[in-house]
Amino acid sequence: MTDRGILFWLPPKPADFAARLTAAQASDGPLAPALKALANHALDINGLNRLAKALRKARGEGRSLRPLTPFRLGVLSNSTTALIAPALEATALRYGLALEVVEAPFGQIVQEALDPEGLLATSELDAVLIAVDVYGAPLRETPGDADAAEATLAGALGQFDLVRDGLRANTRATLIWQTLPRLPETLFGSYDFRLPGTSRWLVDQLNRRLADSLPGDELLVDIAGLAETLGLDRWHDPVLRNIGKLPFAQEFAPVYAEHVARVIGALRGKSRKALVLDLDNTVWGGIIGDDGLEGIVIGQGSALGEAHLSVQQGALDLHGRGVVLAVSSKNEDETARTPFRQHADMLLKEDHIAVFQANWIDKATNLATIADALTLGRDALVFLDDNPAERMQVRSEHPEIAVPELPADAAFYARALNAGGYFEAVAFSDDDRNRSGFYKENARRLQLQGSAGSLDAYHASLEMVATFQPFDAVGRARISQLINKSNQFNLTTRRYTEAQVGEMEADAGRFTLQARLADVFGDNGMISVVVADRGADAWEIDTWLMSCRVLGRRMEEAVLAELVRAAKAAGAKALVGRFIPSDKNMMVAKHYEKLGFEKIAETDEGETVWRLALEGVADRTLPMQIVRPAAVGA
Amino acid sequence: MSQTEIYEKLTDVFRDVFDDEDLTPTAEMTADDVEEWDSLSHIRLMLSVEKAFGVRFSTVELGGLKSVGDLAGLVESKLNGAG
Missing domain, CATH: 3.40.50.1000 (HAD superfamily/HAD-like)
Structure with missing residues (x-):
């Protein structure tokens, strides 16, 4: 449920992802909003790959990608980035960027940075991501030899300086560095953290000093922090490393790309405010x-x-x-x-x-x-x-x-x-x-x-199903609970015990209604309770309450339609409603007015009485299906 | 899980991995038969198969796969506890 590795804060990949992608590509309409909408889901590497392919195809065909912001990103790495590149391009859509990745040949970090005629120098890049990990930094372990460890750090930072100077001389790109996730393996155990020259010590120091030495116009993505959060054992996958020189477990490519894209988004002013x-x-x-x-x-x-x-x-x-x-x-x-x-x-x-x-x-x-x-x-x-x-x-x-x-x-x-x-x-x-x-x-x-x-x-998309039933033994406890707990959407705030509710089930003088509402998200349960006195001429609504969570769904109208239907069938001519103000139910002060009732009385205390003549009431089309199961337990 | 069910699931995986909704893997199929099937998408394929069936492949097993039939057989043996 809360696995950061699968981007749990994003809605899941839609079942019709492939169809929607194909439709967007086939359509003459603007492509970018459709691609961006698809990118705003928790996509795995295959989903991201398909999206990136569509993006590359559109770019190849010269199709407009407005209103996305174009961004060209060079990637320098000591590992294989071919799987990461499409993940980055697709993920950047989430941040409104039309990202194009230019991959330098892997393992040639310093050479590429220093080459004024190289791929990075000639690609008009907006930024370069220097994706170096523990295997790509010169970190020779010298456990217990503090002087040698300092020299090792100086050497590694010196190599970063070379890369920096080269890229700054040869490109106008913003440099984006990464912290290096340490390995889960230790030499001594906990002692590694104290002992200069262990891998743990070197990586920690390098990350700290890299961050502290960055010029203000260069950026940092804290991949070490991300890897620790996800778990270093899962991050470093030895099988994939051995097979394909992959820098980390590729199941994490989506969350890695997300973290890089965020920083680029922030650079381009896409962060939220x-x-x-x-x-x-x-x-x-x-x-x-x-x-x-x-x-x-x-x-x-x-x-x-x-x-x-x-x-x-x-x-x-x-x-x-x-x-x-x-x-x-x-x-x-x-x-x-x-x-x-x-x-x-x-x-x-x-x-x-x-x-x-x-x-x-x-x-x-x-x-x-x-x-x-x-x-x-x-x-x-x-x-x-x-x-x-x-x-x-x-x-x-x-x-x-x-x-x-x-x-x-x-x-x-x-x-x-x-x-x-x-x-x-x-x-x-x-x-x-x-x-x-x-x-x-x-x-x-x-x-x-x-x-x-x-x-x-919106209403149509909810696929609502309303279920109307008279009170019954099954619903009794919940009905009683609602009658005694609802304050806001409650016209009269009349409270009845469970026993009284039970008596109403068999009372021929009463009309009772319990309503349930289900929608695409599931069953909302019982959301409305109505009790009316069956007069020969007019029915008086004794109790009408609803759950506030279904407000704005036109459920009030559906309940009224049900009342009208029953009252008409019984030969009544009118409905009479009453609003008794409390300190919590002002939201329904105009309830009957909104439903087309006419005010017929008002007291000094603010109590109002309303009447609806049934003759003129027309059927309305409501955005839900109505179900009336046979009575249970009566 | 039967061979038929394994191939049904593999079909979904192959279509997603190789971005081709018409692709239907068969036992004889190899990387040469699918345009998109290169060494990189092969890694995505392996990861996706592992995820879809809830299994993990070892280094040796990954090296020994020559065809879709090998893959389906490996999955079947893993699911039946024989792998």
Whole structure:
């Protein structure tokens, strides 16, 4: 689930990958966006290879690759890079780059760098990657001989200087160096770390001194850090090394390429600038609108609370280095802000948030608004949300926004955000430190614009199936739980015990409804409960509640249609609905108005009564299939 | 896993590795029969077969493969615990 080696923060390779690639190539339309969209999946080496082939073919045919940024990268290595080159080219698509790799003949690092007529000198390169590993650096082991070890280091760094001087003289390319992963093998064991001249000591020292000696305009990719994170035993594959002079286990080519591409992306200004956070079950555990300030889980003392705290800490760390923070949450604004103001365990405060969008409009629209408010492009945003449906909606509406896949366990949210490398930087300045304040001052709330057309497409893609049933013994416990727990989307907030719910099952004077909703992501379970009194003329809706996670799916309309259908069949003329305000259900104050009811009464306490004449109600086309199973346990 | 099932799975792997949706590996097929099958894509092929079947090949085994039939036989013996 959280294997960095398979890019776990990206959506999995689509089943129709090959077909989509073929279709994009055959189409007359722009190729680059289609290739980029495919690259934004967790591709293995074969997927990357196919994508790189398509890219090379397009380039060969002179086909336009706009709006990708062209980038020519020379690669110098002591090992075989022929498998890495396509992985790099395909991965760079993720960062909006049309990368072309020029491979110098392997094993001739110094010669190639120094040759003014060589391949690298004559290829008009934007950058050169010097991919040297422990087998390519002159690191003779002299365990216990500190003087010899120092001389060895000086020699290795001197050779790097030769390469540097040659490339800087012969090309105008930016130099990109790599740290060297050490070998898992030791000579003495733990003692190697202390003893000058061991392989462990030499590699560590070389990495440190290489990094410290780099001029400010040269870049470094920390491959040693990557290899340690993945595991040195897995990184160094002796079988492949012996067979094909491959520098590391090729199953890691995708994650290696990802790390190199990030640095090149950062060089070309492709790194993200803002993090947009969902709140409920992302920044804290639970739903603030339902669970209240005391009910949400955050902070020390509970494992889940610590997990969400790590998300906040991660966001706060990013804020400290200049990443702008914003919030997009389906909530009442006041409700969503309460934990920021009143919960002692919250690390994030309102002050950290440049744009705070808490409302009931779809997230894609909100994210566009946030980008506008920050005067950033949508491609500058990263969106963190635990809900796969929200993630899919944002991805499909705004493919340029980065939306990490999150594992089911909140303990891994912070890692997924971090592993995604969205905020890769090649420098850190005072401006960075101060940037988030700047955006906050300039941010303002913008009016949201509806996007009905795209919502229809989103709804269709969810392939929703709604199941309607009267109350039954099987659903009794869950119905009772919803009746006693739902606060936000609850018109009357009337509570009933499980026994009372059981009595309703057989009560001929009551109409009862339990609704479930399934979609492409799976079964959402029971998401709505309705109880109505069957009057001869009018049915009065006693209870109507819904789960907030299915808001914006037109499920309210589907439930109404079901009520209308039943009431009409029973010969009723009208539906009567009632809204009883509580301190948590203001989001449904206009529920009946939105559904076409007419207000017939209003009290001083804000309670409103609504009526819908059944005669004029037309059938609506709704974006879900309706299923009505036969009653169970009645 | 039967020979037929092994070849079905190999077909998916070969198509992905050699970027050719019409490719169907047969027992007699060798690297000479597939344009894309060079020493580098051979390494991708081996890695992909290992991943698809959940097996690992040794240095000696990798050196002894001459045809798709050899490969399918090796996979079969590994899956049946005889390798």
